[in-house]
Amino acid sequence: MHHVVRRIVSGLQELFLPLIAVGAIGLASLAPAQAGERFITLASTTSTDNSGLFAYLLPIFEAKTGIAVRVVAVGTGQAIRIAQNGDADVILVHHKPSEEKLVADGHGIKRYDVMYNDFIVVGPADDPAGLATAANAADAFRRIGESAIPFTSRGDDSGTNKAEKALWKASGIDPAAASGDWYRELGAGMGATLNAAVAMDAYALSDRGTWLGFANKGSHRIVYEGDKALFNQYGVIVIDPKKHPHVKVADAQTFADWLIDPEGQAAIAAFRLHGEQAFFPNGRGAPVIN
Structure with missing residues (x-):
């Protein structure tokens, strides 16, 4: 990028x-x-x-x-x-x-x-799924799915949600199979989705600007960024x-x-x-x- x-x-x-x-x-x-x-x-x-x-x-x-x-x-x-x-x-x-x-x-x-x-992936500071060493964005999402670490999705058909769905498809993971388990579809805006991610120690996809302006980060941080797929x-x-x-x-x-x-x-x-x-x-x- x-x-x-x-x-x-x-x-x-x-x-x-x-x-x-x-x-x-x-x-x-x-x-x-x-x-x-x-x-x-x-x-x-x-x-x-x-x-x-x-x-x-x-x-x-x-x-x-x-x-x-x-x-x-x-x-x-x-x-x-x-x-x-x-x-x-x-x-x-x-x-x-x-x-x-x-x-x-x-x-x-x-x-x-x-x-x-661009979009970024945010998550717990200890990055339990190891996204920081992922080869690309698809690999980052594959690691989330295989680790079954909670992920909060906007689930609202927004541009961010559409981008997220494309990343899951590229990863080979079908998160719908885990809906209500580690995969949480909120039907909410970006702020509410990030609030839920912090509360649940979950990962989330965010546009960069929203994350940087978000006040309730807790121990969350950017754990993956920079892939051209996040453009x-x-x-x-x-x-x-x-x-x-x-x-x-x-x-x-x-x-x-x-x-x-x-x-x-x-x-x-x-x-x-x-x-x-x-x-x-x-x-x-x-x-x-x-």
């Missing part, structure tokens, strides 16, 4: 809101517009919203264009379903196969790379008006273009949490890194 990934964020907010609270915020964002207000609805992930990225980016975009952006912050799977229902104008999520399928099925016009960071790519898609005629396609495309062109890419690169870069732009307007 590119060396720059290893420098990803030194902190976020202390804990992300649980998914149910985030859902409530999302519903609030869909309240009736003020008379004459020009806005689009963006379905995106909790990591992009609760990290503060949107609070930083969106005022810049609105000041430039006059277009307000209302964010519905949910897991990637739910954001995809919102798009399939035509209940958003644009989505920004992080599971490329689902994004590409959304476009192939006619719900999205085109998918664009926007930015990236975490974000993409933006404007919903296709051919299937959903009410979509505000022009304003949504203006937003997508701004994100991937030089001004938006520079704004993403400039976003800092406690002095550290949280997301790394790689859209068409991203600076070239040699």
